[in-house]
Amino acid sequence: MTLDHSNLSGRPPGRFVALASRLLPGVREVQEQIEPYALAWQRHNREALAGTGPLWVALGDSMTIGVGASAYDRGWVGLLAARKPGWRVVNLAISGGRVRDVPPTTSTPTRPGTRAWPTSSGPPSGDRLVRSGVEPDRCRERDRCGRSGP
Template identity: 45%
Template sequence: MPPSHRQARRTATTCGKHRTAIELLATAAARFAQTGLAAPDSRLESWCRGVTEIHTQRRTFAAHWRRHNAQALTGSGPLWVVLGDSTAQGLGPPDPWHGYVGQTLTELHRRSGLRWRVLNLSRSGALTRDVLNQQLPRLAELPATPQLITCGIGANDILHAPPPRLRADLRALIHAVPDGTIILDLPLPTGFWGIVGRLSTTYVRQTNHVIHAAARQRGLPIAEVSTLFIPPWNDKFSPDRFHPSQMGYTSWAEALLRAIPPTS
């Protein structure tokens, strides 16, 4: 078997074990590569390698946040609780602190002069209903009252749930989060992923309408990632072409910081 096909098969095996949106796509791409229609050293093969790299990060970044969460629970200072998926884990850059959570925390320290703690309850691959059924109960059990709660979710649902289910899940989640929770909207793939990006942009924009309407009804602030994480896309994506890079997460952090009340 040619090396490119062996790599594709390894990627297909790796990606098939989990259910993130990008790994489902990579599984299909890797199987296509096995047909022999994809040339060796093609962009497809490079992309599959990138997905494998990010897949490895899932384990190491999750372990990082487990250790950090244990320290945060025993520390002092204002508490920020993060709900969400792999973007909240910071997947993409080589270090989890270069994601939007780490970059935002650094700015919170600088802005307030206080030693903020962050408890990251997110999980890579999480769907909206996972936040509702797993992460929110953990939040409710905390002995301390958070000064800040943020929630960014929904990207994985796009490939896992039909539109009515996705809209219903988002409304249910936004109805259930505590008062004052900051909701991140979804980035728009405008000018990215070719025809896939063009076809999905309208759907993501409609999904954001649901997020904004439900958040406004609750009086919740919105971090408008969709207005700041925009073209040009140079260096804003990680090797899997799905998760942001460190530079890309800077836009996410800016959107979140704009939504955080000045008193925080």
């Protein structure tokens, strides 16, 4: 199975972030994580899709990619994934991502016969949408798509 997805939005940073990046080394360092972390998740996603086992799909923004953490897999998605041995994780987050960036035709990349469990785990974030096996039109409340599974 292949996945044609980029974790980069293609949008430039906003004016405030661009200015802060020029003036504050810490902001610049965090901004410099975006592309390498996005590319690392893309490699990880390809490997996860080639595997077997339960599948967890995460959608969100730079926080879901792990920007600001010491490594791409040390953000909340990577840390939670480490606590779920045997589970595959596909991180479809986009740095600067917004809920409207998720097309209504997006579906969970699963193979026939596999199951993906809905989740609403993770820290609060304005544009966070975490999903596993749930179509957007089935979600009645933002970030609450039902709970089932182990």
